[in-house]
Amino acid sequence: MTGATPVSVHAIDFSPRPGAAPLPRMVLAQAGAEIRAMLRNGEQLVLTLIIPVLLLVAFSLAPLIDIGGGSRVAFIAPGVLALAVMSTAFTGQAIGTGFERRYGVLKRLGATPLSRAGLLLAKTAAVVAVEILQVIVIGMVAITLGWSPQGDPLWVVLLILFGTAAFSGLGLLMAGTLRAEATLAAGNLVYLVLLGLGGVLFPIEKFPAGVQHVVGLLPITALSDGLRGVLTNGAGLPATQLLVLAGWAAVTLGLAARTFRWE
């Protein structure tokens, strides 16, 4: 054992003085730790920032897809925002939480005064903070590419919040029930499948009508469609999409609350 300045055990007052910190302080501390963990994780940054920005730039500049007229960046930017929300709230959170469970971190945190509700609050706050960063970066890149967003920002905020709830529920459902490796594989797979199917880059109008109905019920489609309606076409309250997202959130969060295993 090495130590520059040996410290005597007598210098520390171990006498019991138990007490929990106020909830906001605990939640802030944990949220800060979660944000640092997300921003420090290289693979996660690729998923949450680099891939969305690359897709945004590539699909805006090059005629890779037929969007049926109109500005390419105006079509792509809302889809990429939806993708960013999914990557943080779903993929990142599922994988992160899955490994926290595996490494006993959730168990160890369970022995501190931070309650499970507090932990969930901290995780949500961290996800929202990272999403704000994503929206800023993606928004700035898109604007540089000539994007001029339309619509009421309130609907955008609502869509992102509902989407976050739905994707968090899905992510926590997986993280709390599957093995960490399975969560890692499934998290990435679902990300790819939803990226391909959900109207992020390819308009779902190109799919056969029957497929469109099913795909329209996916959370990623609801989110990208909703965002596109508001940001591209200046649409009003995206009621259908909010309803779909709320449904996903209610079902997945309810299931996750019931099935989540902390160890």
Place this chain on the structure above:
Amino acid sequence: MEIRELVKRYGRKTAVDGLKLTCRTGEVTAILGPNGAGKTSTIEICEGFRRPDGGTVRVLGLDPADPALKPRLGVMLQAGGVPPAVRAGEWLRVVARFYAHPLDPDALLALLGLTEHARTPYRRLSGGQQQRLSLAAAVIGRPELVFLDEPTAGLDPQARHACWDVVTGLRDAGVSVVLTTHQMDEAEKLSDHVVVIDHGRVVAEGTPRELTGAERQLRFRARPGLDVDQLLGALPPGSAAKESPSGHYIIEGQVGPQMLATVTAWCAAESVTTEDLRIERRTLEDVFLELTGRELR
């Protein structure tokens, strides 16, 4: 802390089988037992991580699942519990923020020799450094009762002493400590109360002194395979002599100058050179092996 008739099953396996145990406030209680004896199961039930299948457990007068217990307990898991990427100092600071009157993280890092690793991610710490970080996190909230599951496993001698200092410091400050260990000397040195469990039951308990008894033994080392029966013939009736393990001889009975003289005379006659010839009390390890046998678990 009080445990009565505790039962814990995993499928068809009964890991804890009617265990009864009381740990007194302000004392260090050491739980000893072979691998798989049920130590971790018992401790984790007290920490509220696992639910018992039978019996009652009261920790500081409360049910282990009571959230009011959390700030009053300090917990060190047998393994893990820290995110691999988090830096040592950062983890300690975050945990400190959960408590109203935490200890200074930097002082704890220094005490446990981790100051220069404060910015090292957990996964890059050595096993012993990881253990020390977990120990620091267990005490940072100034708890009344601390559970340490094998706190010195994998520690070098210096780190083990630092850990012992922490445990003694806690006890001196009035904190109750429950620890498990496979190190008999550690249990002997640190604890006020020793509990030996095997197959999920308490097989012996008491102070280290009570367990080892007042009886003394004459021990020496010599080449393996001496004729102990012949040696026994030279000793007064009622004596006992055995070789355990190979090359280590233990003689019990009227231990005193007379026995010493007889044994050395016999050794001289047999041209046996003895090493480490000494008279001492039975060690806790002797008692432990006697109680739990020699077979591996």
